[in-house]
Amino acid sequence: MGGPPPGFTLVSEVVFVLVVCLAQMLMLAGLAQALVPAVIIGRSFPGTSPGIMAWYSASYGLTSATFVLPSGRLGDLFGHKKVFVIGFFWFGFWSLVAGVVPYAQHGSGGNVFFCLVRGMQVGAGRFHLHLFFPV
Secondary structure, eight states, rough: SSSOOTOOOHHHHHHHHHHHHHHHHHHHHHHHHHHHHHHHHHTSTTTOHHHHHHHHHHHHHHHHHHHHHHHHHHHHOHHHHHHHHHHHHHHHHHHHHHGGGGGGGSSOOOHHHHHHHHHHHHHHHHHHHHHHHHO
């Protein structure tokens, strides 16, 4: 158990680690996207205090972290590789939805699903890293 599969070259290992790191970096980038414009978002809601604005970014991190365990269970049931790859497609779909929302009449909860996807990918990515590179 453990170790790269047969036929895994050094280049394949590097690409594999980079893709998993990219998924984890995108989770942190999403957190930064909630943190940096918090003041601008807060101006659009009357009576917003700095304490309330802190929850904009905290809710992203909290929701992402909450879905790491359920995504691990999904990976156990359906395969961690499938969960990881589906996470990238799901992220692309909700990115498209979030890009269209400013032109729609009503808002959308599309940004919420970014948190779920990040939880899926962090959990599945950690599983693969642990499987291929056991401690």
